[in-house]
Amino acid sequence: MLKGKSALVTGSTSGIGLGIARALAAQGCNVMLNGLGDPLQIEKNRISLENEFGIAARYHGADMSCPEEITSLLEATATVFGGVDVLVNSAGIQHTAPVETFPPERWDTIIAINLSSSFHTIHGVVPYMRSKQWGRIINIASVHGLVASVNKAAYVSAKHGLVGLTKVVGLETAGSGITCNAICPGWTRTELIEPQIIARAKALGVEIEEGGRNLLAEKQPSQQFVSIEQLGQLAVFLCSTAAEQITGTALPIDGGWTAQ
Ligand code: NAD
Numbered sequence: 001m002l003k004g005k006s007a008l009v010t011g012s013t014s015g016i017g018l019g020i021a022r023a024l025a026a027q028g029c030n031v032m033l034n035g036l037g038d039p040l041q042i043e044k045n046r047i048s049l050e051n052e053f054g055i056a057a058r059y060h061g062a063d064m065s066c067p068e069e070i071t072s073l074l075e076a077t078a079t080v081f082g083g084v085d086v087l088v089n090s091a092g093i094q095h096t097a098p099v100e101t102f103p104p105e106r107w108d109t110i111i112a113i114n115l116s117s118s119f120h121t122i123h124g125v126v127p128y129m130r131s132k133q134w135g136r137i138i139n140i141a142s143v144h145g146l147v148a149s150v151n152k153a154a155y156v157s158a159k160h161g162l163v164g165l166t167k168v169v170g171l172e173t174a175g176s177g178i179t180c181n182a183i184c185p186g187w188t189r190t191e192l193i194e195p196q197i198i199a200r201a202k203a204l205g206v207e208i209e210e211g212g213r214n215l216l217a218e219k220q221p222s223q224q225f226v227s228i229e230q231l232g233q234l235a236v237f238l239c240s241t242a243a244e245q246i247t248g249t250a251l252p253i254d255g256g257w258t259a260q
Contacts (some may be wrong), residue, residue, distance in 0.1 A: 002239060006081035008073070010064055010121065011091030013037040015190030016140055018045060020088050023232025025053040027239070032077045032094060033059040046103030057082070064091040064117035065109055074124040083128035086239055087119040089162075090140040094192055096151040098198075107154045114158035122169055126178070137180035137238045139166050140231075143186050143254045147221070151206050159184075160190070163250045170248020179240055179247040186224040186254030187216055222255030 007024045013015040013035030015210045021031045035045055042059055048163060049057040058080050062073035069124045075082055095106040118139055129135025145159035162182060169180040187193060190213070201211025216223050234253055237243055 001027045001236070002026070002086065006030040006032070006077070006083065007086035007088060008032045008034070008077050008084045008121070008125070009088040009090060010034045010073075010117065011140075012088075013042050013045065014075060015090075015192060016188060016228055017073065017088065017090035019232045020090060020235045021055060021057075022053075023185050023229070023236050024086060024088075024239070025049045025055045026075075027236055028053070028055060029079050029189040031058075032073075032081065032084075033057060034062055034064070034073060035057065035076045036061070036063075038183065040128065043236065065121050067116075070117060070120040070125070075122065078128070083132070084125040085129070085134065086136045087121055087125050089121055091117055091139065092192065094152070094155055094196075096155075098151055098246065099153045102153050105199060111158050111161075114155065114235060115161045115179075118162055122180070123167070125175035128254030129173075129178045130176060133177040134241040135173075137166075137169060137173075137214050138179040138238055139163075139165070139180070139182040141182040141184045141244040141250060143184050143257045144221075145184050145250055145253060146252065155161065155203070157214050166250060167248045176233065177244075179238070179244060181246060181248070182233055182250040183231065184237075184250050184252045184254065184258070185226050185231060186220045186252070188231065188255040189227065190228070216227065216255075220255040221260065224255055226253055226255065 007029045009021040012033045046057045059255045060073045062069035128185040141162045142159045145163040148156045166182040195210045201208045
């Protein structure tokens with residue numbers, strides 16, 4: 001479905017971003033990977049995308065908290081692939097603490113990575129998408145773009161901001177062949193939430209798996225984690241012609257979390 005097109009997936013060295021990169025590659029899309037991590041593992045992931053799906057995959061290690069590095073990521077993608085047809089903003093971090101003890105420097109970093117980086121990538125790719133009269137922008141927000149939880153001031157603020165940015169870009173590009181949507185996952189088992197599972201297990205004095213079940217029981221009525229594959233397939237659907245009138249939305253995929 002996406003043969004000949006190119007995707008930039010930020011934060012795709014692990015978790016949801018890597019899963020979406022794989023799902024897009026499976027549709028024939030070339031992929032620019034980005035994120036932090038072990039260079040050997042990243043190279044292994046890159047090569048396996050090329051071998052499994054017969055597409056071209058590249059990697060750029062831009063720190064998404066830094067606008068200059070984002071510019072260089074966009075330039076590198078344009079040089080290799082001509083431009084970005086599918087932009088997936090998935091880079092993100094978490095820090096949990098009550099607002100009165102929340103470290104201000106963590107606030108700044110979370111806003112930079114989880115919110116501002118998406119402005120910079122969108123700002124950079126929309127002119128190319130307009131020239132092609134086609135584009136897909138998928139922002140990985142969160143249920144925390146729609147509702148709040150305690151101890152997540154920066155994360156919830158950034159994700160609500162990202163949902164707002166999604167609406168504005170959806171409106172500004174409406175009818176141009178470009179769509180911009182936010183995916184709002186509930187609990188998904190990745191490195192990002194592992195510290196929260198461990199902390200919960202420790203607080204309850206139980207095994208890690210029980211800590212995970214306890215987190216789910218509190219918020220996610222299905223009592224099941226969202227899978228990375230399900231998120232990959234939702235992203236693929238948003239790239240399809242069936243989804244061309246879906247824009248400016250925030251789509252929960254959360255086992256019922258935000259229905260409560
Ligand atoms: P993850 O930790 O596996 O992935 C985060 C990715 O972001 C990694 O590739 C990491 O290297 C990258 N990253 C972090 N800081 C970066 C930086 N400064 N520059 C470039 N890349 C950076 O976690 P995940 O759960 O896959 O998170 C992906 C997105 O999904 C995040 O935006 C997160 O907020 C969102 N999300 C996750 C969940 C969940 O339950 N896991 C739920 C809702 C939303």
